[in-house]
Amino acid sequence: MTKQKIASAPSIRRLPSYLHIIRLFQREGEEYISGTFIGQKLNLDPIQVRKDLGITGVAGKPKKGYPVEELISAIECFLGWNRTRNAVLVGVGNLGSALLGYQELKRHGLNILAAFDKNPEKTGGTVHGTPVLSVDAMETEILRLGVTTAILTIPSSFAQEIADILIKAGIRGIWNFTNVKLKVPDGVMVQKEDISSGYAMFCIMLHD
Amino acid sequence: MTKQKIASAPSIRRLPSYLHIIRLFQREGEEYISGTFIGQKLNLDPIQVRKDLGITGVAGKPKKGYPVEELISAIECFLGWNRTRNAVLVGVGNLGSALLGYQELKRHGLNILAAFDKNPEKTGGTVHGTPVLSVDAMETEILRLGVTTAILTIPSSFAQEIADILIKAGIRGIWNFTNVKLKVPDGVMVQKEDISSGYAMFCIMLHD
DNA sequence: TAGATTGTTAATCGATTAACAATC
DNA sequence: TAGATTGTTAATCGATTAACAATC
Numbered sequence: 509m510t511k512q513k514i515a516s517a518p519s520i521r522r523l524p525s526y527l528h529i530i531r532l533f534q535r536e537g538e539e540y541i542s543g544t545f546i547g548q549k550l551n552l553d554p555i556q557v558r559k560d561l562g563i564t565g566v567a568g569k570p571k572k573g574y575p576v577e578e579l580i581s582a583i584e585c586f587l588g589w590n591r592t593r594n595a596v597l598v599g600v601g602n603l604g605s606a607l608l609g610y611q612e613l614k615r616h617g618l619n620i621l622a623a624f625d626k627n628p629e630k631t632g633g634t635v636h637g638t639p640v641l642s643v644d645a646m647e648t649e650i651l652r653l654g655v656t657t658a659i660l661t662i663p664s665s666f667a668q669e670i671a672d673i674l675i676k677a678g679i680r681g682i683w684n685f686t687n688v689k690l691k692v693p694d695g696v697m698v699q700k701e702d703i704s705s706g707y708a709m710f711c712i713m714l715h716d
Numbered sequence: 717m718t719k720q721k722i723a724s725a726p727s728i729r730r731l732p733s734y735l736h737i738i739r740l741f742q743r744e745g746e747e748y749i750s751g752t753f754i755g756q757k758l759n760l761d762p763i764q765v766r767k768d769l770g771i772t773g774v775a776g777k778p779k780k781g782y783p784v785e786e787l788i789s790a791i792e793c794f795l796g797w798n799r800t801r802n803a804v805l806v807g808v809g810n811l812g813s814a815l816l817g818y819q820e821l822k823r824h825g826l827n828i829l830a831a832f833d834k835n836p837e838k839t840g841g842t843v844h845g846t847p848v849l850s851v852d853a854m855e856t857e858i859l860r861l862g863v864t865t866a867i868l869t870i871p872s873s874f875a876q877e878i879a880d881i882l883i884k885a886g887i888r889g890i891w892n893f894t895n896v897k898l899k900v901p902d903g904v905m906v907q908k909e910d911i912s913s914g915y916a917m918f919c920i921m922l923h924d
Numbered sequence: 925t926a927g928a929t930t931g932t933t934a935a936t937c938g939a940t941t942a943a944c945a946a947t948c
Numbered sequence: 949t950a951g952a953t954t955g956t957t958a959a960t961c962g963a964t965t966a967a968c969a970a971t972c
Binding site for chain 4 (some may be wrong): 936
C-alpha cells in the first residue's frame with residue numbers, strides 16, 4: 509500500500525485559504541511562515557493549522573515555522589493543483605461564463621477544453637477563449653476529446669438529463685452547480701456546490 | 717427569553733435541499749411527506765432528516781409524515797425566506813450578473829436594490845432589472861437607501877478596501893464571494909462563499 | 925539560555941447514528 | 949391489528965481543542 513493520505517473534508521476545505529496566505533507571504537520575500545501567523549490571519553486555532561499542514565508532510569522548524577516554497581508545492585501537490593485537469597463545461601449562462609473566465613481555477617490546473625450550450629445564439633464562438641458548441645455535439649465531442657471531468661452550470665430542470673448524457677460519454681467526475689441531487693451509477697463522483705446552503709447560512713446569520 | 721432556536725450549521729445548510737424536495741412533492745399534490753422519503757431522495761439518514769426538521773417545530777404524524785404545506789412555511793419562516801431582505805451588490809462581473817439574475821434568491825426574499833461597479837462602461841444601465849451605479853456613488857447611495865446588507869463579487873484585490881467603505885456606509889452583513897478573509901469590526905457579519913474550497917474537494921475526489 | 929514554535933498524544937466537544945417507546 | 953413512522957434519549961464517531969515534550 510502506498511502512503512495513505514488521510515485528511516478530513518474540513519481540513520481539505522481549509523487548504524486553499526492557507527495556500528492563499530502563504531502565497532502572499534512568499535511575495536513579501538519571506539522564507540518561513542508559522543502556523544501561528546496563518547491562524548491569526550484566518551481566525552483559526554494555530555493547533556488546527558499545524559494539524560492541517562501536517563497532512564502535506566512538510567516538516568516545520570521550531571521557532572521559524574514552515575518553509576514557504578516547500579509548503580506551497582506540497583499543498584499544490586496534495587490537491588493535485590500542479591497537474592493539468594482537462595474538463596468540459598455545460599451551460600454557458602452567467603455562472604458558466606464566470607467559471608470559464610475564472611483565472612484562479614486555470615492557475616490551479618483546470619483546463620476547460622470545450623463548453624456546451626443549448627442556445628444556438630451562444631454556440632459557434634468562444635467565451636473567455638473556450639469554444640462553445642451545441643449540446644447536440646456534446647456526446648461525440650466528449651468521446652473525441654477523451655475527457656472524464658465535467659462542470660455543470662445549467663438550469664436545474666435539465667440537470668439529470670444532461671448528467672445522463674455526460675456519463676454515457678465517459679464522464680466520471682461532475683462538479684455540480686445545480687441544486688439537484690444527481691442520480692449517478694457507481695464509479696461516478698459528484699461534487700455539489702450549493703449556493704442555497706450558503707444563502708441559508710447568510711440569512712440565519714443576519715437575523716440574530 | 718423567546719424560544720431560542722438552536723440549530724447547527726450543517727443542519728441549516730441541509731434545509732434548502734429539504735425545501736426543494738418538499739416543493740417538488742407538493743407540486744405532485746401530496747399532502748404529507750415522510751422523513752424516510754426525503755432521506756432516500758438526498759442520500760441522508762432518515763434520523764438526521766427528522767432531527768433537522770425538528771428545528772422547525774412542525775409535528776409529524778406517525779405513519780404519514782410531515783404536513784407538506786406547513787413544513788414549507790416553517791422552513792421558510794425559520795430561514796427568513798418569507799421576508800424581503802434588501803441588499804446591494806458590488807462588482808457586476810460574470811458572477812455578480814449571475815447573482816443579479818438568479819431567480820431562486822429573489823424568490824427567497826433577496827431584493828437587490830442597486831448594484832455598483834468601477835467600470836464606467838457597466839454603469840448607467842440595468843442588469844437583470846437592477847440599476848448599476850458607479851462605486852463612487854456607493855457610500856451615499858447606500859446611506860440614502862438605508863440598506864444594511866451587501867453582496868461582494870469583486871476581484872479579491874479590492875475586497876478589503878470596498879468592505880471598509882460598505883461598513884462606513886452602514887452595512888452590517890456581507891455575503892463575501894471573494895477569497896479574502898475580511899477584517900471587520902464587531903457587529904458586522906461576514907458569510908464567506910468559497911469556491912476554492914469546493915474546487916479542492918472536487919480535485920481530491922477526482923484522484924482517488 | 926530563554927522563548928517561540930512544532931508535532932504528537934490525550935481530552936473535549938458536538939454532530940451523527942442507533943435504540944426504542946409512542947402513535948396512528 | 950400490524951406496520952410504518954415520529955421523536956426522544958443514549959451511544960458512537962470524528963473533529964476540534966488542550967496539554968506538553970521536543971527542538972532550534
